[in-house]
Amino acid sequence: MTAQITIRRPDDWHVHLRDGTMLEAIAGYTARQFARAIVMPNLTPPVVSVAAAEAYRDRILAALPQGADFTPLMTCYLTDGADPAEIERGFEQGVFAACKLYPAHATTNSAHGVTDIRKLTAVLETMQRIGMPLLIHGEVTDRDIDIFDREAVFIERILTPLVRDFPALKIVLEHITTAESAEFVADSGPQIGATITPQHLIINRNAIFDGGIRPHAYCLPVAKRERHRLAVRKAAVSGSPKFFLGTDSAPHGVDRKESACGCAGIFNAPFALESYAQVFEEEGVLDRLEGFASEHGPNFYGLPLNEGTVTLQREETIVPDVVGQGDIRVVPFHAGETLRWRFVD
Numbered sequence: 001m002t003a004q005i006t007i008r009r010p011d012d013w014h015v016h017l018r019d020g021t022m023l024e025a026i027a028g029y030t031a032r033q034f035a036r037a038i039v040m041p042n043l044t045p046p047v048v049s050v051a052a053a054e055a056y057r058d059r060i061l062a063a064l065p066q067g068a069d070f071t072p073l074m075t076c077y078l079t080d081g082a083d084p085a086e087i088e089r090g091f092e093q094g095v096f097a098a099c100k101l102y103p104a105h106a107t108t109n110s111a112h113g114v115t116d117i118r119k120l121t122a123v124l125e126t127m128q129r130i131g132m133p134l135l136i137h138g139e140v141t142d143r144d145i146d147i148f149d150r151e152a153v154f155i156e157r158i159l160t161p162l163v164r165d166f167p168a169l170k171i172v173l174e175h176i177t178t179a180e181s182a183e184f185v186a187d188s189g190p191q192i193g194a195t196i197t198p199q200h201l202i203i204n205r206n207a208i209f210d211g212g213i214r215p216h217a218y219c220l221p222v223a224k225r226e227r228h229r230l231a232v233r234k235a236a237v238s239g240s241p242k243f244f245l246g247t248d249s250a251p252h253g254v255d256r257k258e259s260a261c262g263c264a265g266i267f268n269a270p271f272a273l274e275s276y277a278q279v280f281e282e283e284g285v286l287d288r289l290e291g292f293a294s295e296h297g298p299n300f301y302g303l304p305l306n307e308g309t310v311t312l313q314r315e316e317t318i319v320p321d322v323v324g325q326g327d328i329r330v331v332p333f334h335a336g337e338t339l340r341w342r343f344v345d
């Protein structure tokens with residue numbers, strides 16, 4: 001049995017670091033395991049300008065523990081009024097790494113999202129021209145569509161025509177949860193990639209209703225049937241450069257989760273690598289963890305691979321019931337469980 005595994009330093013290609021006291025409480029978890037992270041812009045108000053992204057980046061850097069070696073990669077939240085010139089300027093100046101498309105009302109803090117993708121034609125033309133990635137929360141918001149079908153219908157109605165109309169646009173389908181997404185991405189050209197979260201590799205929709213309603217297993221896109229989990233898992237461990245690590249770590253305070261209308265989001269940052277390592281080990285391909293965690297993402301984004309390494313040791317790790325500091329209390333993914341690996345440095 002492998003006793004320890006050392007890989008090139010990984011990155012998280014999809015994370016919510018939040019703002020204010022929550023940012024201060026949780027930023028260190030991501031900075032501890034990852035060298036860089038694509039930081040989601042769904043704050044209130046959302047990050048839509050270069051100035052707002054620079055200010056948010058400064059707040060993130062100020063919230064990091066002393067001596068942290070971590071680079072936040074900022075994103076621009078697309079709205080119906082998104083300005084192609086501002087987006088191009090932000091990308092050329094190295095402030096924006098990508099733009100994020102939330103269909104309006106698809107998920108947490110997406111009220112300002114895009115109501116009709118046709119409103120983005122000029123923005124998408126610009127992004128395609130300058131090689132700027134478009135990151136997509138891929139769910140339709142039509143209330144007539146069953147919540148478990150919203151990702152598959154998005155591919156059919158929105159993504160397929162989008163890829164046809166902008167054949168050179170770099171697209172990341174974020175946090176994929178279905179066999180349809182895994183297949184769509186695998187069958188597309190090299191300009192299409194996908195991030196995969198730990199939770200969608202580990203739980204299926206039964207986890208949300210396991211002996212009672214389980215708000216801490218609820219995120220969007222919602223976990224699907226077992227056959228979808230298996231398809232997503234197969235994609236993650238396949239070694240294909242199209243699939244890479246994106247935790248979608250999305251903390252909400254305990255009170256906001258344990259509520260009559262609990263928020264969507266799973267906080268997995270504290271033990272993210274342990275979680276992924278467990279999956280790759282179960283699939284018998286621990287040797288492919290490094291590609292997924294540390295190589296496929298930077299190669300897709302056209303960024304250098306990180307220098308340095310991190311090590312995971314085979315050691316039982318008990319996940320606490322709750323983490324945080326001060327007033328902030330968040331229940332982590334795997335709360336109360338014992339994991340088989342421990343991140344050491």
Ligand SMILES: NC(=O)N[C@@H](CC(=O)O)C(=O)O
Binds near residue numbers: 042219248250251
């Ligand atoms: N994933 C989630 O369930 N929630 C995310 C938003 C998102 O990534 O869709 C959040 O910001 O809380």
Ligand SMILES: [Zn+2]
Binds near residue numbers: 107137174175220221
């Ligand atoms: Zn999302």
Ligand SMILES: [Zn+2]
Binds near residue numbers: 014
């Ligand atoms: Zn997210």
